Amino acid sequence: MKVTDILSRYSQRIDEELEVALTSIDPMKLYDAxxxxxxxxxxxxxxxxxxxxxxxxxxxxxxxxxxxASIELIHTFSLIHxxxxxxxxxxxxxxxxxxxxxxxxxxxAGDTLFSKAFESLLKTETKDLLAERIIYAxxxxxxxxxxxxxxxxxxxxxxxxxxxxxxxxxxMIYKKTAALIAAATKSGAILGSGSEKQIEALTEYGxxxxxxxxxQDDCLDIVSDEEKIGKPKGSDIVEGKMTLMVVHALENAxxxxxxxxxxxxxxxxxxxxxxxxxxFNKYGSIDYARNIxxxxxxxxxxxxxxxxxxxxxDALILIADFVLERKY
Amino acid sequence: MKVTDILSRYSQRIDEELEVALTSIDPMKLYDAxxxxxxxxxxxxxxxxxxxxxxxxxxxxxxxxxxxASIELIHTFSLIHxxxxxxxxxxxxxxxxxxxxxxxxxxxAGDTLFSKAFESLLKTETKDLLAERIIYAxxxxxxxxxxxxxxxxxxxxxxxxxxxxxxxxxxMIYKKTAALIAAATKSGAILGSGSEKQIEALTEYGxxxxxxxxxQDDCLDIVSDEEKIGKPKGSDIVEGKMTLMVVHALENAxxxxxxxxxxxxxxxxxxxxxxxxxxFNKYGSIDYARNIxxxxxxxxxxxxxxxxxxxxxDALILIADFVLERKY
Numbered sequence: 266m267k268v269t270d271i272l273s274r275y276s277q278r279i280d281e282e283l284e285v286a287l288t289s290i291d292p293m294k295l296y297d298a299x300x301x302x303x304x305x306x307x308x309x310x311x312x313x314x315x316x317x318x319x320x321x322x323x324x325x326x327x328x329x330x331x332x333x334a335s336i337e338l339i340h341t342f343s344l345i346h347x348x349x350x351x352x353x354x355x356x357x358x359x360x361x362x363x364x365x366x367x368x369x370x371x372x373x374a375g376d377t378l379f380s381k382a383f384e385s386l387l388k389t390e391t392k393d394l395l396a397e398r399i400i401y402a403x404x405x406x407x408x409x410x411x412x413x414x415x416x417x418x419x420x421x422x423x424x425x426x427x428x429x430x431x432x433x434x435x436x437m438i439y440k441k442t443a444a445l446i447a448a449a450t451k452s453g454a455i456l457g458s459g460s461e462k463q464i465e466a467l468t469e470y471g472x473x474x475x476x477x478x479x480x481q482d483d484c485l486d487i488v489s490d491e492e493k494i495g496k497p498k499g500s501d502i503v504e505g506k507m508t509l510m511v512v513h514a515l516e517n518a519x520x521x522x523x524x525x526x527x528x529x530x531x532x533x534x535x536x537x538x539x540x541x542x543x544x545f546n547k548y549g550s551i552d553y554a555r556n557i558x559x560x561x562x563x564x565x566x567x568x569x570x571x572x573x574x575x576x577x578x579d580a581l582i583l584i585a586d587f588v589l590e591r592k593y
Numbered sequence: 594m595k596v597t598d599i600l601s602r603y604s605q606r607i608d609e610e611l612e613v614a615l616t617s618i619d620p621m622k623l624y625d626a627x628x629x630x631x632x633x634x635x636x637x638x639x640x641x642x643x644x645x646x647x648x649x650x651x652x653x654x655x656x657x658x659x660x661x662a663s664i665e666l667i668h669t670f671s672l673i674h675x676x677x678x679x680x681x682x683x684x685x686x687x688x689x690x691x692x693x694x695x696x697x698x699x700x701x702a703g704d705t706l707f708s709k710a711f712e713s714l715l716k717t718e719t720k721d722l723l724a725e726r727i728i729y730a731x732x733x734x735x736x737x738x739x740x741x742x743x744x745x746x747x748x749x750x751x752x753x754x755x756x757x758x759x760x761x762x763x764x765m766i767y768k769k770t771a772a773l774i775a776a777a778t779k780s781g782a783i784l785g786s787g788s789e790k791q792i793e794a795l796t797e798y799g800x801x802x803x804x805x806x807x808x809q810d811d812c813l814d815i816v817s818d819e820e821k822i823g824k825p826k827g828s829d830i831v832e833g834k835m836t837l838m839v840v841h842a843l844e845n846a847x848x849x850x851x852x853x854x855x856x857x858x859x860x861x862x863x864x865x866x867x868x869x870x871x872x873f874n875k876y877g878s879i880d881y882a883r884n885i886x887x888x889x890x891x892x893x894x895x896x897x898x899x900x901x902x903x904x905x906x907d908a909l910i911l912i913a914d915f916v917l918e919r920k921y
Contacts, residue, residue: 290739290743291743292743292746292747292750294746294750295742295743295746346700346701346704349696349697349700350696350697350700350701351697368677368678369677369678369679369749370746370749372674372677372678372700373674373678373742373745373746373749375704376674376703376704376707376738376741376742377739377742377743379704379707379738380735380738380739380742381739383711383731383735383738384732384735384736384739387728387731387732387735391725391728395724396723396724396725396727396728397719397724399724399728400715400719400724400727400728403711403715403731404712404715407708407711407712407715408712410704410707410708410711411618411705411708411709411712413704414623414701414704414705414708415618415619415620415623415705417701418620418622418623418698418701419620421697421698421701422620422622
């Protein structure tokens with residue numbers, strides 16, 4: 266079994282749910298702006314995790330499909346708003362929503378997808394499910410939305426802060442990236458009528474692979490070439506973003522190197538990316554980050570021990586490994 | 594009984610709920626930006642309507658307080674994002690959120706309040722209430738959020754469209770303004786365990802006073818002075834906004850006046866506001882708008898006939914009248 270096979274197993278049904286969610290948006294301009302990134306693709310890992318987590322606790326995929334669409338809608342909403350905030354002009358190989366439709370319509374498109382996410386989840390059939398389970402799933406998803414906002418706010422604040430501690434960094438990426446992935450696995454387990462123990466295990470699994478995902482993202486930024494990842498090598502450095510390598514280097518570098526690193530991060534200069542990578546290598550910051558990501562993935566897989574064996578469980582293990590294998 | 598007394602009757606408990614909703618937001622910058630407009634005040638008509646509608650069907654105020662906070666949070670979220678889109682720099686006598694904290698933090702503050710709105714509603718105690726009722730209330734609120742986005746999108750699109758029909762205008766203000774007020778009264782009636790007939794009546798009441806509220810807003814723009822309303826007389830005209838008077842005048846004016854009106858609306862010129870008001874007067878457009886608002890309020894009050902007599906019912910009647918009496 267390969268990860269691409271797992272993702273394609275559910276992609277059609279997830280796409281159908283997304284289409285249903287967006288179909289009635291009016292006026293046409295808002296419909297087009299809201300659907301732009303959804304139509305541009307994306308790997309759909311998050312919604313797949315919802316369905317797999319549901320199946321892994323013995324539930325039916327059908328019961329999790331609306332929640333899966335909901336998680337993908339929230340992810341897309343946050344991308345649209347983040348691109349406005351970060352002035353990113355490309356996303357998924359396409360011009361960003363605000364580049365095509367302007368900022369006002371892009372803000373509205375994000376807000377619309379946010380609303381549609383809850384509408385979708387609220388349409389989950391209560392035939393075989395208790396209404397309380399749906400409320401539990403809703404609370405999970407809403408909680409992750411608050412965390413996404415807080416994480417993005419920290420990310421913005423950290424661009425002007427050069428004494429970020431590791432715990433502050435981990436808290437930021439947990440909120441910004443991992444909370445939604447944890448909400449995906451948790452809501453799937455809830456809607457699959459999992460036990461509290463199973464729900465907890467899958468929540469922790471989601472959180473851990475989510476953190477690993479973000480750290481891997483940090484690492485990919487300085488090793489990948491532009492063609493594969495769609496943005497120039499070292500763009501985080503140029504934008505002065507706080508990554509785990511930066512936090513580690515700032516904590517361990519000599520005061521001269523620390524000073525040099527801070528001045529480069531403030532500078533927005535593509536020409537000094539290699540210099541930063543040298544500093545990272547000098548202090549073992551890249552290896553440090555990779556090891557943390559690896560440890561997270563290992564612990565994440567261990568969490569799944571409480572589940573009975575199933576295809577879905579095997580798929581979750583493969584996805585955990587994929588987080589570190591992916592090259593873009 | 595005066596409207597100010599009604600509003601102050603619930604204001605403390607609503608403010609407490611709002612404080613509870615916002616209290617844990619982190620980091621501080623996001624907390625401050627999110628709470629800015631909430632702390633700046635506002636009449637709190639919408640949350641009061643939630644509680645009154647709950648009581649008017651025989652429910653307890655307590656059961657509606659979280660929903661009341663939820664509606665006010667959604668209203669505030671939409672103001673923050675609208676101010677970014679419309680480049681409005683003042684709100685509730687204070688600089689807008691994006692003016693103080695910048696656009697990225699303002700977008701996030703709006704998104705945070707949006708999330709907090711659902712969190713608040715989801716915290717409604719299910720002790721005496723069926724979970725199904727809470728899901729019904731949630732669906733109502735989510736549906737109004739989608740409409741708010743669509744209404745705002747129409748409002749933006751209409752700035753470049755000079756053949757807007759009355760029905761298109763009514764659909765726009767229904768979505769932009771009335772849908773949330775209808776969600777306030779409807780969710781209150783739902784959480785008060787009202788009958789389907791009562792829920793329908795209060796939904797229609799909310800929709801009708803909401804439409805009247807927006808039309809009155811259109812009218813106030815050209816009669817109020819700047820001191821009271823906080824923006825220059827005729828600012829809708831200067832911004833080229835589609836109001837009921839404009840729609841009426843464009844439908845009824847001679848082709849010369851129509852041409853002149855369109856050219857002024859495209860011009861963004863404060864100096865030609867009086868000229869537009871003359872055109873409105875020539876074709877009876879202000880009287881037309883006032884009459885529509887009056888008719889809506891009359892029908893809204895009639896809707897309440899299905900309810901038993903109560904203080905809450907009397908208060909709802911007074912609030913309907915207040916929509917037209919308010920001068921700012």
